[in-house]
Amino acid sequence: MFNWLQNFADWLIYSVFGISSETHLGEALNFFVNDTLKIFLLLFVITIVMGIVNSYFPVDKVRNFLSRKKMYGLEYLFASSFGVITPFCSCSSVPLFIGFVKGGIPLGITFTYLITAPLVNEVAIAIFAGAFGFKVTALYVGTGIVLGIIGGFTLGKLKLEKHLSPWVQGIIANAQTEEELLEEKLTLWQRFPSILKEAFNIVKGVAIYIIIGIAIGGMMHGFLPTGFFEHYINKGQWYAVPLAVIMGVPMYSNAAGVIPVIQVLVAKGVPLGTAIAFMMGVIGLSLPEAMLLKKVMNWKLIAVYFGTIAFFMIVSGYLFNIIL
């Protein structure tokens, strides 16, 4: 599907610039051109598609849908899938949390949404697809959805309501299904300019991280020998996966730049499961989010919440290392 981009990169670097494919520099530059074009192309397409979906199905509707229907367990699947299609910024986590429990949505389902929403977002999907191809991306998205379901379900069973801040408990006691939404009746054509603008803003916001990430990745790709990391990080080390998840947490703000680097690490010998676990830690767990959640729950619940997610990320890391 992206052969033409590779052909373009080959032509540009090897023919136009006349840098031999045999040199480290040639390989690094070729990687940089190919990856940058591929990732930005995917990023635009995916943010626009997600923008269209979201324009017709905003988070308010998700909340009303989840609070009205009784679905015998399927609501976890829905909450997790909705987490994929709605955009999410960690600063929205608290209003979202309150809004959900206020609508009578159980804590477990709220957590499911809160786990999947940041973990599987349009930027991550696009960069994953560009860096690792569609198969690994599907695996990542699928794992994100399952992780949200299992994580939320587990947290729901732990009866954690007592660890919420008193004012939040008051809200839960007075929970009610939300009122009707005022819906804008706009055609796709009318919606499109703002969708396009928003997509452009998203891409603009992460562009610098991606370019830096690909540049670092390109250097490593060109200059490090294949299998370089195999010696340091391999499937035999049991501690590599948990360590990868924990190391990922503080890197949240650079998530967009981390994936292209990891792509090269995998190509040079790091096990894919360990790499996916690391990226999940980067994308799905963030310290700013923990700080914000402090306003609605106590430290104990935050620790349980993050601990549960981290635990399942580690499990998926091991699982991938075994099956892949």
Added chain:
Amino acid sequence: MKNIKVLGPGCPKCKTTYNNVLEAVKQMGIEADVTKIEDIEEMMKYNVLTTPVLMIDEVAKVKGRIADVKEIKELLSK
């Protein structure tokens, strides 16, 4: 006089929106009462799910994204 509120827990997006509002008001030379609501409990009274939210005269006009100066000016001139 317009009553403008920016709701958001102090994330970069919320600050940008707030600054854009100030800029729009300045450019238009209108009188407006601009407030920034950062307290979560206060914010939840307005029933928001995503932040930042831009409210003009108690109506949520923009939710969950940054509104730029041009857009705010258009909203204010309505």
